[in-house]
Amino acid sequence: MNTLPDLSQLTHEQLLEFTRQLALQHQQLAEDKQQLDAKVQHLEVSNQQLDAKVQQLEVSNQQLDSKVKSLSILNQKYEHELAQFKRHKFAKKNEHLTAKQIHLWDEAVEEDIAAVDLELERLNAGKTDASAQKATANKPKRRPLPDHLPTLRIEHEPASTQCSCGCTLRRIGEDISEKLNFRPAQFYKEQHIRGKWVCDQCDILTQQAMPAHVIDKGIASAELLSHVLVSKYADHLPLYRQRQIFLRAGIDLSRSTLSDWVGRCGVELEPLADALKHVVLQQQVMHADETPVTVMQIGEKKPKKGYVWAYATTQNNPVQAVIYDFQDSRSGQHAEAFLKGWQGYLVCDDYSGYKARFKSGQIIEVGCMAHARRKFHELHVTGKSQIAEQALVLIQKLYAIEAELRKKTDGTAEDRCEYRQQHSQPVMQQLYEWLNQHQLTVPSSSPTRPGDQLQPKTLAGTLPLSG
Numbered sequence: 001m002n003t004l005p006d007l008s009q010l011t012h013e014q015l016l017e018f019t020r021q022l023a024l025q026h027q028q029l030a031e032d033k034q035q036l037d038a039k040v041q042h043l044e045v046s047n048q049q050l051d052a053k054v055q056q057l058e059v060s061n062q063q064l065d066s067k068v069k070s071l072s073i074l075n076q077k078y079e080h081e082l083a084q085f086k087r088h089k090f091a092k093k094n095e096h097l098t099a100k101q102i103h104l105w106d107e108a109v110e111e112d113i114a115a116v117d118l119e120l121e122r123l124n125a126g127k128t129d130a131s132a133q134k135a136t137a138n139k140p141k142r143r144p145l146p147d148h149l150p151t152l153r154i155e156h157e158p159a160s161t162q163c164s165c166g167c168t169l170r171r172i173g174e175d176i177s178e179k180l181n182f183r184p185a186q187f188y189k190e191q192h193i194r195g196k197w198v199c200d201q202c203d204i205l206t207q208q209a210m211p212a213h214v215i216d217k218g219i220a221s222a223e224l225l226s227h228v229l230v231s232k233y234a235d236h237l238p239l240y241r242q243r244q245i246f247l248r249a250g251i252d253l254s255r256s257t258l259s260d261w262v263g264r265c266g267v268e269l270e271p272l273a274d275a276l277k278h279v280v281l282q283q284q285v286m287h288a289d290e291t292p293v294t295v296m297q298i299g300e301k302k303p304k305k306g307y308v309w310a311y312a313t314t315q316n317n318p319v320q321a322v323i324y325d326f327q328d329s330r331s332g333q334h335a336e337a338f339l340k341g342w343q344g345y346l347v348c349d350d351y352s353g354y355k356a357r358f359k360s361g362q363i364i365e366v367g368c369m370a371h372a373r374r375k376f377h378e379l380h381v382t383g384k385s386q387i388a389e390q391a392l393v394l395i396q397k398l399y400a401i402e403a404e405l406r407k408k409t410d411g412t413a414e415d416r417c418e419y420r421q422q423h424s425q426p427v428m429q430q431l432y433e434w435l436n437q438h439q440l441t442v443p444s445s446s447p448t449r450p451g452d453q454l455q456p457k458t459l460a461g462t463l464p465l466s467g
Contacts, residue, residue: 145178152181187251190221215264225265228258277323280311284344285366285464287312288354290330309334314347314464315406316416332356339363347464369395369465387438394431398424402465424465 010018161169197206214222231237237245239258246253280286288311295306307330312322327334332353339346343362348354349371357363373395379388401423405416 145180185227185249187246187249214268215261218261220261225261228261229265232262273323276321279319280313280321280323281339281342283313283317283319285314285317286342286344286346287314287464288335288339288346288348290335290351290353292330293326295328304328307334309338311338316413316464366464369398390434391431394427394434397427398431398465401427 005018007015007018158169163169192210194208194210198204199206214220214225220228228239228242231242232239239255239262242258243253243255288309290307290309293306293308294303296303306326306328309325309327310322311325313319325334325338330353332351332355335353336356339357345364345366346354346357347366347368349368354363354365358365373392376388376391376395380392401420405411405419408415408419411419
């Protein structure tokens with residue numbers, strides 16, 4: 001710092017110059033102080049912005065940690081499901097999953113895929129790059145809701161139709177989005193009130209009789225009984241589960257009461273089942289098949305295997321009906337008893353239980369092409385046969401012809417017969433010749449050798465291709 005001069009030795013002009021320099025220095029110091037204050041203020045603002053960014057990064061980090069944890073849980077679930085699939089494929093036979101269990105896994109996989117899609121959608125919510133837009137564009141379109149559903153219109157309009165400038169807004173259109181809603185089933189009481197009317201002169205009481213009910217003096221209406229039956233047999237809901245559902249609605253129906261209803265309904269519906277069986281047995285062409293079911297007998301710990309025999313009309317029959325006949329075994333005597341006295345064409349597989357009725361000559365066997373194809377398909381997919389594909393190609397031609405026939409919904413039986421004779425008969429003849437040729441050349445021990453049961457007969461134009 002410069003030393004101050006001796007002011008007593010300065011002249012008047014020198015004092016003025018010295019004063020002027022001091023004033024300039026003071027002004028420069030004041031400007032420097034303002035610049036420093038501005039820099040300090042800028043640094044404080046920058047510090048606040050950095051603090052805000054740090055907070056944002058901490059929040060983002062917490063969100064990412066949460067998403068990573070969620071995806072980690074999903075990954076563990078996928079690894080578990082993959083292990084289950086591997087167990088199904090490579091484990092011992094008694095540890096394999098059944099077809100119904102595999103279906104449950106399919107549903108679980110689809111649920112997981114939906115969860116991952118939602119996570120990706122949220123991660124890409126703030127992105128505007130081409131990849132995120134492409135993912136949105138590739139999303140499948142939602143199918144429109146059916147037209148037969150009742151529609152509840154809910155309008156959302158602005159609270160005010162007055163613009164901020166003072167003008168009145170004008171409606172130029174609307175956007176419509178549809179949601180599928182569900183109204184849960186509700187219990188309600190039916191009160192049947194029968195008035196009592198009396199003649200004062202004759203003392204005669206007149207009262208309308210109660211309408212007929214499925215269960216007299218019972219509390220269940222026909223609608224409730226039908227709901228219980230459909231839930232049990234069509235939706236596979238046991239009665240104890242239905243009871244739990246009813247309890248959530250505040251209705252306590254014991255399992256024994258529900259069982260009593262089902263038993264009584266079975267008795268009341270028996271004439272209808274007999275009439276349905278009579279209608280089915282009047283048809284000239286009928287499908288037949290049997291499937292095993294697990295049966296729990298009262299007093300026995302282990303379940304037993306029963307069989308449900310199904311007899312149905314054909315696809316093009318104006319009478320669409322099917323009758324189920326439960327039996328405790330797969331013995332052919334059950335089919336023989338059901339079909340006793342019936343004459344016609346029976347479309348079925350090669351199960352020996354039907355053979356007794358075929359030997360009588362009253363019933364003509366129509367072999368199911370789907371069952372014949374299955375053996376060739378098994379050989380083809382396992383790679384054990386190179387010629388099995390030739391049979392599959394010919395059979396595929398037959399199904400392609402049937403697919404074209406299904407498109408002609410207004411055709412008559414005569415039209416279908418003519419179309420099959422024109423298109424299916426040559427293919428069937430070619431398949432028949434192919435079977436005969438390879439039956440002579442393929443060794444009898446080979447799994448590819450077609451047996452006599454796979455030899456197709458002349459295709460009748462009015463008969464279906466498969467069961």
